[in-house]
Amino acid sequence: MKSDCEKVAAIVIKYGGNHDSLISILQDIQSEYHFLPEDALRAVASQLDLPLIQVYGVATFFKAFSLKQRGEHMVSVCLGTACHVRRAPAVLDEVKRQLGIEPGETTEDMRFSLETVNCLGACALGPILVVDGKYHGQMSPGKIKKALRKGKRNPEG
């Protein structure tokens, strides 16, 4: 996917071309494209008049940013302590089996990306599976299919 320069430029202008807003700018680009395309980062760097490495450094620092193209739907499995003791690893195994990918990967048809996270701050609901920003609590391997299907039908969550 190529990024569209105008869109990126508009995002930068929205934040007043301010250096301090770099993270917010990257967040907006990420939600637009589901990842940070290389030419978008280059455009941001030149518009903010920052060295590219500085933008790149921020983009690689935060786990929320991805430099690899991601699928349409983002699936996250919480492996935090509370979820872990409630058998999150079994949930992860089942998700991996159903999607046929490892965490950090994207399915070939570019529909799903899988990642693991460490605690979403909703431990009481654990184990948690997040599909496109929608939290599915008290997951068990049996409920995964349904949760993933919801993601398919409702991309905006």
Add this chain to the structure above:
Amino acid sequence: MVELTIDGVRTIALEGTTVLEAATEMGIIIPTLCYHPALSPYGACRVCIVEVVKGNRSSLEASCTLPVEDGQVILTNSEKVRKTRELIVELLLASCPNSKTLQDMAANMGINKVRFKIKDRGCILCGLCVRYCKEQMKSGGIGFIGRGTSRRVATAFDVTPEECRNCGGCEWICPVCERACTAGNLIDGVCGGCQNLIPVETCPVCTGCSESVGPQGHKVY
């Protein structure tokens, strides 16, 4: 002007200077790694720690980033400082055993064993190269990427950036690539080549040439 005491000697220093600079002015040598007079202080390596005494309490602070204050009492070479500094150098050595700068520092401190598991990463993340590129060359071609254990020095997208003028300054300033330690096998993580080695069989008299050629002894020319 502020007045402070370093190692029991009263001295005055300009406001806004650091304890390291004040001590250097007095001729007191504090070992440093990530400090460079021409670059902004960074406080990454912690080798330059000193003890700041406040009443009957004391704390350890990196002197290269510690501003001088009126009435400050500093110890640059107390037992506590030495012990901690040795530990820090051992930790750095564990991640960069082939750095000549680090091995020499270890030898000067009398460290003869690294107690940590050696994992050669080839970089101590001192940030000298990054600051050199940015502050002296006004280029900003290299920087840190990632974080935690995967933090490393790199260029964006791993390609030579347009800003790079091939000055070679990053390599020149690096305490790891500057001059690799040529020692053969490390003994307990410490180079056995120079000061650390016991008898030198080949040289009749040691002139202190410090030509390190491995744990077997000095080379004869």
